[in-house]
Each structure stands twice: as C-alpha cells, then as structure tokens.
Amino acid sequence: MRIGVLGGGQLGRMLGLAGLPLGVQFTFLDPSEEACAAAVGRHLRAAYTDPDALHELARTCERATYEFENVPFQAAAELVRSVPVYPPPPALEVAQDRLREKEFFRSLGIPTAEFAAVDSLEDLEAAVAHLGLPAVLKTRRMGYDGKGQRILMEPEDLQAAWEALTGPRTGSSPLPTPRVDGLSGGLLAEALVPFRRELSVLAARDSWGEVVCYPVVENHHEGGILRLSLGPAPDLDPALEELAHAYARRALEALDYVGVLCVELFEVDGRLLANEMAPRVHNSGHWTIEGASTSQFANHVRAVAGLPLGSPRPRGWCAMVNLIGHRPDPAAVLRVPGTSFHWYGKAVRPGRKVGHVTVCADHPEQVAERLDQLRRCGVPLPARAAAGLFRR
Amino acid sequence: MRIGVLGGGQLGRMLGLAGLPLGVQFTFLDPSEEACAAAVGRHLRAAYTDPDALHELARTCERATYEFENVPFQAAAELVRSVPVYPPPPALEVAQDRLREKEFFRSLGIPTAEFAAVDSLEDLEAAVAHLGLPAVLKTRRMGYDGKGQRILMEPEDLQAAWEALTGPRTGSSPLPTPRVDGLSGGLLAEALVPFRRELSVLAARDSWGEVVCYPVVENHHEGGILRLSLGPAPDLDPALEELAHAYARRALEALDYVGVLCVELFEVDGRLLANEMAPRVHNSGHWTIEGASTSQFANHVRAVAGLPLGSPRPRGWCAMVNLIGHRPDPAAVLRVPGTSFHWYGKAVRPGRKVGHVTVCADHPEQVAERLDQLRRCGVPLPARAAAGLFRR
Numbered sequence: 001m002r003i004g005v006l007g008g009g010q011l012g013r014m015l016g017l018a019g020l021p022l023g024v025q026f027t028f029l030d031p032s033e034e035a036c037a038a039a040v041g042r043h044l045r046a047a048y049t050d051p052d053a054l055h056e057l058a059r060t061c062e063r064a065t066y067e068f069e070n071v072p073f074q075a076a077a078e079l080v081r082s083v084p085v086y087p088p089p090p091a092l093e094v095a096q097d098r099l100r101e102k103e104f105f106r107s108l109g110i111p112t113a114e115f116a117a118v119d120s121l122e123d124l125e126a127a128v129a130h131l132g133l134p135a136v137l138k139t140r141r142m143g144y145d146g147k148g149q150r151i152l153m154e155p156e157d158l159q160a161a162w163e164a165l166t167g168p169r170t171g172s173s174p175l176p177t178p179r180v181d182g183l184s185g186g187l188l189a190e191a192l193v194p195f196r197r198e199l200s201v202l203a204a205r206d207s208w209g210e211v212v213c214y215p216v217v218e219n220h221h222e223g224g225i226l227r228l229s230l231g232p233a234p235d236l237d238p239a240l241e242e243l244a245h246a247y248a249r250r251a252l253e254a255l256d257y258v259g260v261l262c263v264e265l266f267e268v269d270g271r272l273l274a275n276e277m278a279p280r281v282h283n284s285g286h287w288t289i290e291g292a293s294t295s296q297f298a299n300h301v302r303a304v305a306g307l308p309l310g311s312p313r314p315r316g317w318c319a320m321v322n323l324i325g326h327r328p329d330p331a332a333v334l335r336v337p338g339t340s341f342h343w344y345g346k347a348v349r350p351g352r353k354v355g356h357v358t359v360c361a362d363h364p365e366q367v368a369e370r371l372d373q374l375r376r377c378g379v380p381l382p383a384r385a386a387a388g389l390f391r392r
Numbered sequence: 393m394r395i396g397v398l399g400g401g402q403l404g405r406m407l408g409l410a411g412l413p414l415g416v417q418f419t420f421l422d423p424s425e426e427a428c429a430a431a432v433g434r435h436l437r438a439a440y441t442d443p444d445a446l447h448e449l450a451r452t453c454e455r456a457t458y459e460f461e462n463v464p465f466q467a468a469a470e471l472v473r474s475v476p477v478y479p480p481p482p483a484l485e486v487a488q489d490r491l492r493e494k495e496f497f498r499s500l501g502i503p504t505a506e507f508a509a510v511d512s513l514e515d516l517e518a519a520v521a522h523l524g525l526p527a528v529l530k531t532r533r534m535g536y537d538g539k540g541q542r543i544l545m546e547p548e549d550l551q552a553a554w555e556a557l558t559g560p561r562t563g564s565s566p567l568p569t570p571r572v573d574g575l576s577g578g579l580l581a582e583a584l585v586p587f588r589r590e591l592s593v594l595a596a597r598d599s600w601g602e603v604v605c606y607p608v609v610e611n612h613h614e615g616g617i618l619r620l621s622l623g624p625a626p627d628l629d630p631a632l633e634e635l636a637h638a639y640a641r642r643a644l645e646a647l648d649y650v651g652v653l654c655v656e657l658f659e660v661d662g663r664l665l666a667n668e669m670a671p672r673v674h675n676s677g678h679w680t681i682e683g684a685s686t687s688q689f690a691n692h693v694r695a696v697a698g699l700p701l702g703s704p705r706p707r708g709w710c711a712m713v714n715l716i717g718h719r720p721d722p723a724a725v726l727r728v729p730g731t732s733f734h735w736y737g738k739a740v741r742p743g744r745k746v747g748h749v750t751v752c753a754d755h756p757e758q759v760a761e762r763l764d765q766l767r768r769c770g771v772p773l774p775a776r777a778a779a780g781l782f783r784r
Binding site for chain 2: 013017020021022023025039040041293302306307308310311315330331334335337338339340341342343345355360
C-alpha cells in the first residue's frame with residue numbers, strides 16, 4: 001500500500017514514521033525543496049495543482065490524504081477522480097472557509113461564538129453593533145497560526161483592521177482585495193469570548209464507520225501559535241469531555257469522514273464553543289505519540305489505509321511543547337525524566353515550528369515539575385506555565 | 393548527526409524509525425539490494441569490507457554502529473580508526489566467537505553451561521566424556537537462528553554431527569573445513585542444560601557510563617528461531633531479575649560499552665546461565681517499542697549519538713510474535729485489542745523474518761487471551777502458546 005500525501009512537512013514526516021511499520025509507503029507532493037517528510041518517503045516536488053504530479057500521485061498510490069488544510073481544494077478534487085482521498089474532500093472544503101465551518105457546526109447543533117459574514121466595512125460595523133466588543137475580525141480563508149486575524153477592542157479599531165486584512169479598497173469593488181496570500185472570499189467577525197481555556201478534541205473514524213476519541217487536550221497559544229498542549233486536559237469535567245466527544249462524532253458522521261479530525265473548542269462557563277476544525281492530524285495531538293496507546297499519526301494512517309483503528313487510551317499525563325525557531329540542547333532536554341525530543345530536520349528560522357518536546361508522567365503535578373525542569377534547560381514555555389498550569 | 397550503520401535489515405530500519413525523531417540521520421552499508429532500512433536513510437550498497445564504502449561512511453558520519461553481529465570484524469576495526477564505533481569493536485569480537493564469549497562470561501563470574509573447545513573429533517569425544525550427554529556441538533563463529541548447531545543425544549551422534557558442521561576431514565588438516573559460510577576457528581561442545589525456560593536481558597549504557605536495564609524477557613524458540621517473547625517475563629523471581637541486571641551491567645562495564653546489549657540466559661533450578669550475547673538491538677527487545685517508556689531502538693540511538701538514555705520502564709505486559717515467511721491479514725491482526733503490526737518491507741520467503749506483531753495488555757492473562765485471538769487470525773504461535781503460557 002502506498003499513500004500519496006499532499007504536503008510534506010513535519011505532519012507528513014510523522015505520518016511516515018507511524019505508517020512505515022504498518023508496511024505502508026509514502027509519496028509526498030510538496031513544492032518545497034526542503035520538505036522534511038522526504039526522509040521517510042518519495043518526494044514529488046511540484047506545485048499542488050501540477051497536473052502531471054497529481055497524475056503521478058494517482059497512478060502510483062492506492063490512497064491519498066493531505067497533511068495541511070490549506071492545500072488547494074482543486075488538488076484534492078482532481079485526485080479523488082482516480083484514487084480514494086481521505087478525509088473526503090468536502091471536509092477540506094468546509095475547513096478551508098471559516099464561515100462555512102461555523103455554519104457547519106451550527107447545522108449540527110454544535111455551539112459556536114456569535115459570528116457574522118463581513119464583505120464590506122459597512123458589514124463590519126453592522127456586525128460589531130450586533131456582536132459587541134471586543135470582537136475578532138478574520139479572513140474566511142488561508143488563516144493559520146494567528147495569521148489573517150485582528151482583534152477589535154474599540155470602535156476606532158474597525159477601519160484599521162479592515163484595511164490590514166483587505167488593503168485599501170480599490171476601484172468600486174465591494175469585495176476586499178487579498179492581502180493574505182491566496183485570500184479570497186471575504187471576512188468573518190466573531191464575538192471574542194472570555195473563555196476559561198482553549199481545548200481541542202481529536203477523533204478518528206475508519207472506513208467501517210468506527211470512531212475513537214482521544215482525551216480532550218488543553219492548549220496554550222502565544223502570538224496565535226500553539227506553544228503547549230496538555231493531554232489529557234487536567235481538571236476537566238467528565239461531562240464536558242463527553243460533550244466534546246459527541247461533537248467530534250457528530251462532525252465525523254456528517255462528513256462520512258475517514259481519518260483523524262481535530263476540533264478546537266473554547267471552554268466558557270462550563271460550556272464548549274467550537275472554534276474551528278482541522279481535517280488532518282493536528283499539532284495538539286503530537287503528545288499521543290508517547291502519551292496514547294495508538295498515536296494520532298498511526299490512527300490516521302490506519303484509517304486511510306483501510307485498517308481498523310487502535311485504542312486512543314492515554315498512558316498517564318503528558319505535555320507537548322513546540323520548539324519554534326529554536327533548538328534547545330537535546331542532551332539537556334532528554335535528561336529530564338519522561339521526556340522525548342522530536343526534531344523535524346528543518347532549518348531553524350524565526351517563528352518556524354522546528355520540533356517539539358513531549359514529557360510524560362504519572363500525574364499532572366509531575367508533569368508540571370518536569371515542565372519546570374524543561375524550562376530551565378531552555379525549552380520555551382508560555383508565560384503561565386509551568387508550575388501554575390495545573391494549580392488553578 | 394549522521395550515524396553510519398553496518399547492516400541495513402529490519403534492525404537498521406527500526407533504529408532509523410527511532411532515530412529520525414531525534415534529528416539523527418542514517419547511512420546503511422549493506423551489500424543487499426533489498427536492504428529494507430533504505431526506507432529511512434541512505435543505502436550505501438557495497439560489501440562490508442569495501443574500502444571505498446567504509447571510507448565514505450567514515451567521511452560522512454559522526455558515529456558508526458552495527459545492526460547484526462556477523463558483520464566482518466575488520467569492517468568495524470577499519471571504521472574505528474576514523475570515527476567512533478559503538479558498541480566498541482572488542483564487544484563485537486567477543487560476541488563473534490562462542491568460545492571467547494563463554495570465557496568472557498566466566499571471567500566476570502557469570503555462570504554458563506559447561507563447555508569445551510573442540511578442534512578435532514578426538515576433542516569432541518573427550519569433551520562429551522567430560523560433559524556427558526545430551527550435549528550440543530556448535531560452530532564457534534557465524535551461527536545464528538539455530539544454524540551451525542547439532543544436538544548430541546547418543547555416542548553415535550558424534551561423528552555425524554562433526555561431519556555435518558565441518559565436512560569430511562580433508563588431507564591431514566587437524567582443523568575442520570568450513571561448511572557454514574565464513575566459518576573459521578573450530579567448534580565448541582556444551583552440556584545441554586535442562587532449563588525451565590529461556591530468558592534474555594537487554595540493557596543499555598551511555599557515553600557517561602549510565603546503565604539502564606529492561607525487564608527480563610521470556611523467549612520461545614522453534615527450529616532455533618525466536619518465535620515469541622514475553623516482556624516482562626511472567627512469574628519471574630525478582631531476585632533472578634536483579635541477578636540478570638547485575639550480569640548485564642558487569643558485561644557492559646567490562647567492555648566500556650556504549651549502546652544496547654542483549655544477554656541470552658537459561659533459567660535452570662532457580663539459577664541463571666548465560667548462553668550468548670548480542671552486541672546490538674535484539675529481536676527479543678522488539679516489544680519495547682510499545683511496551684516500554686523508551687524502546688531499545690531509541691536507547692541504542694541515544695547512546696551511540698552521545699545522548700542520555702531514557703527510562704526502560706515497562707507499560708503493562710506484552711508479547712511479541714515473529715512473522716516468519718508469512719504475512720497474516722493486518723486488518724484481522726489489528727482488530728485484536730492492544731495489537732501493533734510491524735512489517736519490514738521485505739519480500740516474503742520461507743524462514744525469513746518479515747515482520748512482527750506486538751500485543752500489550754494490563755495483565756499477563758489478558759496477554760494470553762489476546763495471543764489466543766491472534767492465533768485465530770493466522771499469527772503463528774509456538775506449540776506451547778498461547779493460553780498455557782502464563783499458567784505454568
């Protein structure tokens with residue numbers, strides 16, 4: 001079995017590491033000459049929409065998948081004409097548009113923050129009158145890691161945010177001019193919810209329709225980029241976990257999904273609001289490599305390859321810390337008990353995810369202690385971490 | 393960091409899978425065009441003693457190691473002149489000669505079965521007179537997976553065994569003519585001990601001299617080939633486990649060892665006798681991929697790369713079943729709870745190790761139940777397995 005993967009970054013690399021033991025081989029289509037997944041498979045270097053490359057992928061692979069959700073939808077749509085593509089392309093289509101995504105959640109009875117489509121400055125003013133402030137203005141498409149978003153605190157912020165995300169209006173076009181690469185199709189305003197914390201739920205569905213749900217994860221962002229995930233989320237009300245699993249299952253079933261799905265959630269006053277979803281393996285699930293009986297990567301490959309899923313059961317308590325533009329000394333890191341070091345084989349550049357560190361322990365307090373030790377050896381932790389994290 | 397590996401079979405492949413996340417890259421020197429480790433690194437296809445290939449390995453790698461112990465000693469000896477080779481070549485030298493190996497154990501106060509060097513049929517007769525029958529006649533070099541061995545039950549077996557392992561004596565040479573590929577340096581006779589079971593102990597030592605010992609494993613062979621390992625070994629007297637760890641530590645320290653070492657042991661009347669050692673990751677340690685906090689492969693790479701070792705702590709109870717010349721349906725296998733499927737990407741041929749299946753559980757009885765389920769889906773288990781295994 002060979003799986004073709006759109007994208008050849010670290011998620012592709014970790015899919016390969018999990019899939020090779022299953023006897024699965026990989027071909028990664030990625031325009032970058034640096035695609036770090038090339039260490040575990042064949043690298044087809046071409047644009048995602050290159051017809052020859054897509055034809056070659058379809059010709060040589062029995063299944064296709066994608067490892068980031070901003071891959072052009074038409075690449076997946078083209079592939080699915082000749083090879084099964086999992087997750088199914090409609091999942092990609094929904095996840096690529098923040099407005100459709102929110103409407104999708106709503107259609108399934110999954111609560112979200114209040115939102116409104118914004119196609120003009122007038123729309124934005126109307127939306128804010130309805131939603132109140134603070135709010136957040138987002139591009140509908142191509143935003144990730146905090147890109148394509150502006151926080152609105154005061155009424156005066158509206159015009160600047162509008163212009164930052166769209167550029168000054170040109171001619172008489174009512175639609176914003178793209179400023180974010182590949183932006184098309186307008187903006188979205190959302191009420192900024194005073195959430196207690198950010199959570200995510202990962203779940204997988206196989207081709208027989210069986211679903212497994214991982215423990216809900218607590219996430220910490222800085223500058224819009226995920227810095228730290230705690231899996232399982234400490235101190236989580238079991239009823240909320242059950243609810244998160246129910247939401248994930250609903251989304252999986254509505255899309256006749258095959259593979260791993262991540263839904264990002266806010267915990268607000270004992271409720272959960274869905275924020276967005278990623279139709280792929282997700283950074284907030286990296287802890288499952290060591291921390292669960294079957295990793296998100298192994299379960300994604302199993303699902304895509306037509307194999308049954310493995311248990312998502314946690315093994316103790318874990319934290320995952322992203323290494324962003326920085327390589328701490330691996331020997332110092334590995335001296336902290338329970339620690340694993342994951343290096344993606346990419347050149348270090350500011351703001352770039354180049355690796356992650358996972359630390360596992362028998363109880364949350366031990367995770368906190370070990371995070372403290374990791375901080376002392378140069379592993380960057382968000383300001384709230386480490387010791388305070390588990391002692392709210 | 394790039395590590396050069398002599399050998400590119402499944403052990404090299406699993407070293408690569410464990411080492412890539414650490415940011416380590418691999419070059420495998422292997423004469424076979426089928427070397428399955430090529431999926432996770434560069435494959436240098438040449439004879440192990442090819443001077444250009446060894447020069448290339450030394451030039452491009454910061455460390456070297458080996459993944460099977462019948463690699464020509466001179467290849468390691470040549471490499472160590474220009475790059476650190478771990479485990480140190482003297483460990484390879486000792487392990488390649490069953491007589492020196494036994495003498496090494498004895499020199500450290502590690503008990504073995506009675507043995508005697510055999511360089512002629514007369515030696516063999518004298519040895520058997522001293523050791524008694526049954527006994528076993530072995531080549532000193534190049535034996536593995538039961539090759540190069542004959543059991544001696546009756547006095548009449550001696551000449552046939554001698555001839556089978558040496559060929560009819562030619563001319564007046566007192567030394568046996570090689571019949572086993574690469575055989576040199578005579579034979580060894582050993583008392584056949586009525587052991588309760590076969591065990592092995594894996595331990596690792598890093599470049600600071602720190603040692604970690606894995607739980608002792610119970611092994612089941614058929615036709616001289618390992619079929620099943622149970623890790624940790626069920627029902628093991630803790631004092632014996634401590635003794636096994638002390639023996640392993642003694643061997644590691646005597647050799648100023650860096651990397652993973654396996655010592656095979658017999659449990660006889662509440663004592664342990666050392667049988668042989670493998671200066672490398674070992675088939676009886678494959679269960680540690682899922683079954684221990686840090687796998688034998690990760691710890692070998694860590695040690696060789698100059699990184700500190702990870703915890704060998706077991707995660708529940710596991711069994712590892714070799715797939716020999718046979719591929720069961722992976723979907724059926726993976727439907728058994730707690731199971732992992734490992735395929736090496738090799739062509740299936742009779743008698744060839746092409747993969748393994750690991751099953752983990754919370755207690756030994758659950759392992760036995762799951763082994764029973766695995767047998768029903770075509771995973772080959774030795775005759776004594778599965779349900780009876782844990783109920784002596």
